[in-house]
Amino acid sequence: DRVRFDILREKRTGFPEAVFAPGKSDEDIINIIRTVGDVIVTRLPPERAERIMDGLDLGDDYTADYHETARVLAVRSGEPERLGRIGVLSAGTSDIPVAEEARVVAEESGCEVLTAYDVGVAGIHRLLEPLQDMLESDVKVLIVVAGMEGALPSVVAGLVDVPVIAVPTSVGYGVGEGGFAALNSMLQSCSPGIGVVNIDNGFGAAVLAVKILRAFAGD
Amino acid sequence: DRVRFDILREKRTGFPEAVFAPGKSDEDIINIIRTVGDVIVTRLPPERAERIMDGLDLGDDYTADYHETARVLAVRSGEPERLGRIGVLSAGTSDIPVAEEARVVAEESGCEVLTAYDVGVAGIHRLLEPLQDMLESDVKVLIVVAGMEGALPSVVAGLVDVPVIAVPTSVGYGVGEGGFAALNSMLQSCSPGIGVVNIDNGFGAAVLAVKILRAFAGD
Amino acid sequence: DRVRFDILREKRTGFPEAVFAPGKSDEDIINIIRTVGDVIVTRLPPERAERIMDGLDLGDDYTADYHETARVLAVRSGEPERLGRIGVLSAGTSDIPVAEEARVVAEESGCEVLTAYDVGVAGIHRLLEPLQDMLESDVKVLIVVAGMEGALPSVVAGLVDVPVIAVPTSVGYGVGEGGFAALNSMLQSCSPGIGVVNIDNGFGAAVLAVKILRAFAGD
Amino acid sequence: DRVRFDILREKRTGFPEAVFAPGKSDEDIINIIRTVGDVIVTRLPPERAERIMDGLDLGDDYTADYHETARVLAVRSGEPERLGRIGVLSAGTSDIPVAEEARVVAEESGCEVLTAYDVGVAGIHRLLEPLQDMLESDVKVLIVVAGMEGALPSVVAGLVDVPVIAVPTSVGYGVGEGGFAALNSMLQSCSPGIGVVNIDNGFGAAVLAVKILRAFAGD
Amino acid sequence: DRVRFDILREKRTGFPEAVFAPGKSDEDIINIIRTVGDVIVTRLPPERAERIMDGLDLGDDYTADYHETARVLAVRSGEPERLGRIGVLSAGTSDIPVAEEARVVAEESGCEVLTAYDVGVAGIHRLLEPLQDMLESDVKVLIVVAGMEGALPSVVAGLVDVPVIAVPTSVGYGVGEGGFAALNSMLQSCSPGIGVVNIDNGFGAAVLAVKILRAFAGD
Amino acid sequence: DRVRFDILREKRTGFPEAVFAPGKSDEDIINIIRTVGDVIVTRLPPERAERIMDGLDLGDDYTADYHETARVLAVRSGEPERLGRIGVLSAGTSDIPVAEEARVVAEESGCEVLTAYDVGVAGIHRLLEPLQDMLESDVKVLIVVAGMEGALPSVVAGLVDVPVIAVPTSVGYGVGEGGFAALNSMLQSCSPGIGVVNIDNGFGAAVLAVKILRAFAGD
Amino acid sequence: DRVRFDILREKRTGFPEAVFAPGKSDEDIINIIRTVGDVIVTRLPPERAERIMDGLDLGDDYTADYHETARVLAVRSGEPERLGRIGVLSAGTSDIPVAEEARVVAEESGCEVLTAYDVGVAGIHRLLEPLQDMLESDVKVLIVVAGMEGALPSVVAGLVDVPVIAVPTSVGYGVGEGGFAALNSMLQSCSPGIGVVNIDNGFGAAVLAVKILRAFAGD
Amino acid sequence: DRVRFDILREKRTGFPEAVFAPGKSDEDIINIIRTVGDVIVTRLPPERAERIMDGLDLGDDYTADYHETARVLAVRSGEPERLGRIGVLSAGTSDIPVAEEARVVAEESGCEVLTAYDVGVAGIHRLLEPLQDMLESDVKVLIVVAGMEGALPSVVAGLVDVPVIAVPTSVGYGVGEGGFAALNSMLQSCSPGIGVVNIDNGFGAAVLAVKILRAFAGD
Ligand SMILES: Nc1ncnc2c1ncn2[C@@H]1O[C@H](COP(=O)(O)O)[C@@H](O)[C@H]1O
Ligand SMILES: Nc1ncnc2c1ncn2[C@@H]1O[C@H](COP(=O)(O)O)[C@@H](O)[C@H]1O
Ligand SMILES: Nc1ncnc2c1ncn2[C@@H]1O[C@H](COP(=O)(O)O)[C@@H](O)[C@H]1O
């Protein structure tokens, strides 16, 4: 059993460690960064990011970048291994923070990311051009972020054959409050071949995209 | 108060009476038809329709038509007043019985109905041609029927300016079981100007379309 | 395909652009107004409206009106095309902001609007007179706004033949919290011919009413 | 403590024992009747009622009546104490079995019951006359049974001052499936002073009405 | 129809008008009181009550009493008609504000009210003595208020024959958050004859109790 | 890691293997019994039990007992280790099959089980005597089974200090359909110290009771 | 627009057409097969499969294979393009039909599939060996199927870095009825990088796996 | 009856009284402590604890300890009776406050408690060593606290035979918001023998563990 466990663990390398900021104090996060080194901190508001970066006192080996819309802080000692290209689309402007969380995490993990925001189904003619551009750039995975009724992943997966990772957002009100209308639309899509992650989980969508690219990285 | 009530009631004419068959015996329905005359019976399975038509003994003034896919029986003594043109679209083939319920009720109430079935978002290129035909035929209302994730009304209302009545169907499974994923998508649509009716309620959608046409009938 | 798309898009004109304020900064909204020109901004609190109007510096061609109860800001370069008459009813006094959102959006889009507020079913005798007045004024559509148990649209649609657009509100508590008791009542109404929109969506109800009037505008 | 318990228990007399048939075998029910004597069996289908009445072999002291629509079997050795008058209203024809369960249980417990069925809000003018008759007959309690959107108790309680016991029924489909739209409407009514019982619980409504009449019986 | 309506409305007298404070400004409430006279204002926090009472300037004919725990303000020109005796029980100490709302509204409407608070099923031996006292005082109705699992009305209705009005409260957390565990327990009680009102609706429970007493007031 | 795993697994002995019959064919179950030997099969209807016992052809070393009400088949090669005494209570007669599943599984695992059925809170005076008998018999754990509003575990845990395992049953209708009213009552109990298992999971309750007794078996 | 559409559609080739059998008659399915040729029919019970295969009368160019546990019928005119290796794991034996649906669809689309069934978290030591074998065989994607509490995908994704597609099944009862406990566990997993599909949607999981392999097929 | 009640009550001793702080004022809590003496106050934030401890003025006989992470204040006049050893595990760092509430309440009631925090299934190799240590220390009960998908109790109960009390926490977002994904996983666990308490109810879990230890204390 021992051997087996070690082998499985051996594969768990290369990823930057990820920390979910809510429920942790600034000191907690500073300590984790000091201990671990390469870290991605998610859901971190600007004022917290500033305090943490002030308190870090990183040596010369590390750089720290804060991405405000994505609310992500990335601390890195080197460049991530280059992996390949993915696309990130968002339906509305309010979905952009979640889309940006996906983009930043994917880029910090070595992906090249093409984006097209505000291309939702209420104005579907705006979707076709950027989608075609992405396909021509040979993206391997599409992350599609949408709130409200969450129809965009179904429409995209009905048009193209690239694997689609769908991220419902909590944008909406009334029956859409909390993102459940979008989530259920994506799970119940009439276009098969869509993998869904939790509401607002841009981070998880990026990790899945990265795992897909990594699985083929050596090939 | 008396006068007022009468005036309101005076407007309640011209519609065929509608009967919801479940929970009523064949005898109940035969009696209602004998008493009322012009009647539309909905949710009536073929074997019940046959027994009821056998038992009716209508006389020369009435004709009875049974529409099997729509599960609707129409008993009529004359032609309905001509009202105008509407379109009925369905996303999948499993949504057709609900779409047909809408079509038959609308036709029996005097509408001319254009239909386009199986034009859902998993193959969105199939939607554009029939939609354009309907617009060129000057339809005044579109009834859009969809189960699964219920995205079709959002896409249609994003493409055209005609009023859209959305009918969610109970086609689906898992999170879509019972039609709730479709219903919530339609209510939370990012395309405004969609009126939604209850799950599988093709009848109610047709009544609303007819009320719209009637409101302008004298103009 | 190209041709088809263009024709569909041609019909998408004449409407003022609508912007949902929550989740957008004041600067975002000022920029949209500068770019687009004729705009309706919804869900805009008074203090935000004041800041935005101060920052706008509209030329002589535009006027800006803020409707406080409706929380709607309308920026316009001309008069909307005249469309026809509709009625807006609300059940309780707490439902008035949603009813006013519907009224303002409909008026800004060219409708003449008659209103009757606080005419709910707990005192049903107050409903009959204004309802009769609306019918005699030849309203083409009724928008009926109600929270709590949401019974008013069923009662109205049981009394008159004009098409009814029902707007549930989030007014209520306990089982009515969030507006779901009202929403489900309206969808499950025993009076057919009611089109329902999302909870608190006065805007969407107005857009649907306007689309109905427009569909017949040229006739 | 002993004394106290006995006093409380002393008050628990006079009611016929009630048995909920589902989940019990015919033999179980026959045995209960043999042991207890005066019994009301609810939710008993006709074929089960027939088998049980055949198997009972009641002596001369007891009579057994089966009420088919109400699905209630009443076994009695004497007449119940006379209590007073109540009214039972139902919104639709499909709600009648639940209304009849309430009527039969109330009558077997000594109430005089006036009924008015199919007086729902889709045709509210049919409600006023029977409601006025009940008031003039001095009913002390109104049991109002409704499925679908469950609006009838709100309308009734908005018109009259008699206490209203509301019974939601499982009549409905889509969002009304199982009776929850009706239940929540009744609990969230804008007319205060309505006591609600479980979905389809005509029995419980009658027991509450009887308890009310009994509380004043000696006065 | 006119006559009928008038008769029904004639019965709607004698009750103090009730106003639900949330969503109304202090000025709104002052105006209502000036117009209507005898008014019960519910859900009114102490600081608002103070401001309103300062602003009222009632003449000599009116007195205003504010009940802090109940958050009720009562403005009265005379004594209410004497009606009879009821009991109000609460399960926990956190349920007391809702129980007090019921007590104050009932007293302001003419009831004599006996109370027993903090007598829930976690210490059921504390329940028996006050319950027996209430029965011996000939209470006609019991209002039973409980949050958490809401078991108290079932236990009480299993011990006594007086009609029980059950009020679920929003006291609880996790699965009990919002009061739904308590509400459903009360509706699904194994003790029949319980009328349930909305979560935290002490006001509605009192109105129902008062309607019951009034129905027998002339007898 | 290997060593550690082996130690953990070493503790996993002595329990009879348990098989959940639904979704397995008779042949599947016969094969499992042939392979494993000592087995408890749960949720097995009588007709399936008969076919399986016919097909088993156990040698002399094994005996097979089928418990009809509990729907449990026990196949055993010896007597289970004696563990100690527990009590099983059920609120209603419809809860008995679930209570019996708990009893049989506990007995087959070596417990001595005292039972008291139909002692629910609608007639709470019936509960006290059997509960006292159980305490005097030194039961170490009480399993309390209840459907409907599920109040019995709260009342029991409010009266005694023995650990309570609560089993909600799917007995109920309307808001109690499926057992959720009972489940939530038990989780939200005002009496602390209740461990809850899944709806109808008499088996799981017994396993927990057995694990408790075993943890102290050697002491 | 036209050009763009054509490009998008060009990519939609190579997949066998898939048909969801429920809601379609045997004749419908025979007609689709005759028209389309290469088809995968899912959710097809054995007796329907037999009738359809009898009615097909395929020429020499086609072979038809029915996979009973998977309930999938595959009609093919040639071999699918070879794509690469994936793994399919199931937690329990009742989850096997869904796992088999995934396996068959993946194999028919050109994947090589390794399987390990009944390796759920109740006996986690059974999981490690087959998981290690799959990793050593260089699987590119893992499909993990689980009902009940749906913990297996979280545990697997915590051990390995290969992308995980999680399929919740409707195996479960009480709170797990319908598969929602499993679905929500998978979406809310503490191990990031899991793409979730609808309940029981083995087909959709396979399509996503195939899309992933195809995206890299030419590389 | 009297005698019986007394005997039941006699067993209700030895436990410290517990007070749930939310909804009580500081004065309320000071008064309870003055009256009762030995008290555990739960859900008490640090600033409230400080004010209360300042206001207490305990004599020499009592000591007061505040546990900040657990938010528990314990006031004691002596040492609790020694009971035995239990283990408390938590899946994530955000679950620690709930785990600490369980630990402190158990220790204040006389248990010796071993803890292992942050040993969740996303890194399952961290779980095995502390789990083995607990077993070797002869813990009698394991309290397992987990949010997110709540898989940890299933994994633990699949590895060991000690009784498991599972505490879901409200840590999570999207579908896990409020703790329901974790709760349902625990109730629907594929590992039997888990007793579940309400979301975030570390207190209730400790009380159950203490009741288990006490039931065997005299043996
Ligand atoms: N934005 C995010 N959404 C979901 N999970 C996250 C996010 N950021 C970090 N995580 C995960 O949360 C775990 C960290 O949890 P914690 O130990 O509480 O910081 C890591 O394993 C990450 O995989
Ligand atoms: N009050 C409102 N309720 C619902 N939808 C609205 C509202 N106001 C604007 N919208 C719609 O929201 C869209 C604008 O979204 P956004 O691009 O995020 O501003 C427009 O297409 C409007 O149709
Ligand atoms: N605490 C309360 N809970 C529920 N309904 C109330 C309450 N107080 C007043 N009401 C009702 O609310 C209505 C007043 O609503 P409004 O006209 O909005 O003030 C009256 O008809 C009262 O019956």
Ligand SMILES: Nc1ncnc2c1ncn2[C@@H]1O[C@H](COP(=O)(O)O)[C@@H](O)[C@H]1O
């Ligand atoms: N943290 C807690 N979670 C759940 N129940 C608690 C908690 N702390 C105290 N209790 C229970 O709440 C009851 C006290 O409620 P109260 O009388 O309102 O203080 C006691 O019987 C305790 O068993």
Ligand SMILES: [Mg+2]
């Ligand atoms: Mg969108």
Ligand SMILES: [Mg+2]
């Ligand atoms: Mg579709």
Ligand SMILES: [Mg+2]
């Ligand atoms: Mg209202």
Ligand SMILES: [Mg+2]
């Ligand atoms: Mg009705």
Ligand SMILES: [Mg+2]
């Ligand atoms: Mg309580």
Ligand SMILES: [Mg+2]
């Ligand atoms: Mg019971």
Ligand SMILES: [Mg+2]
């Ligand atoms: Mg499993």
Ligand SMILES: [Mg+2]
């Ligand atoms: Mg965790």
